[in-house]
Amino acid sequence: MGKARHPPAQEVRPDSPFAVLAGVTVAPGPAATDPAPIPQDAPGAGSPSAPRSRGRVVLRRERKHRGGKVVIVVAGLGALPGFTRPDAEALASQLKRRLGCGGTVEALDGELELVLQGDRPAAVAEALRELGFRVDG
Numbered sequence: 001m002g003k004a005r006h007p008p009a010q011e012v013r014p015d016s017p018f019a020v021l022a023g024v025t026v027a028p029g030p031a032a033t034d035p036a037p038i039p040q041d042a043p044g045a046g047s048p049s050a051p052r053s054r055g056r057v058v059l060r061r062e063r064k065h066r067g068g069k070v071v072i073v074v075a076g077l078g079a080l081p082g083f084t085r086p087d088a089e090a091l092a093s094q095l096k097r098r099l100g101c102g103g104t105v106e107a108l109d110g111e112l113e114l115v116l117q118g119d120r121p122a123a124v125a126e127a128l129r130e131l132g133f134r135v136d137g
Contacts, residue, residue: 055080074114
């Protein structure tokens, strides 16, 4: 397939819906060169504050007792204040949808863990960081 051929800028076909715009000119707007500097003591000056962390989670890569398949385990959810099993299941559902993988929530010795299928620790870590978690491991 070749490139689409467009008529030159001066030539506008009369049957074009844009023919009425042929004679319209746009006045130049204000120059967007350099905005006025913000004083350092002004409120909101400096870098925008980072969103508050929802807590620390640890990623672990496991292969044991899974038929050679690799999974990523997100541990430390039980230690987060106010984080319950329904919260963990909602987080698992969100991550599974976003990463396009399977997974489940497991409770081992009262500790909640997300088990996500596949060997994609970087993608899991990035998704968790975007959701406000501090990721280690």
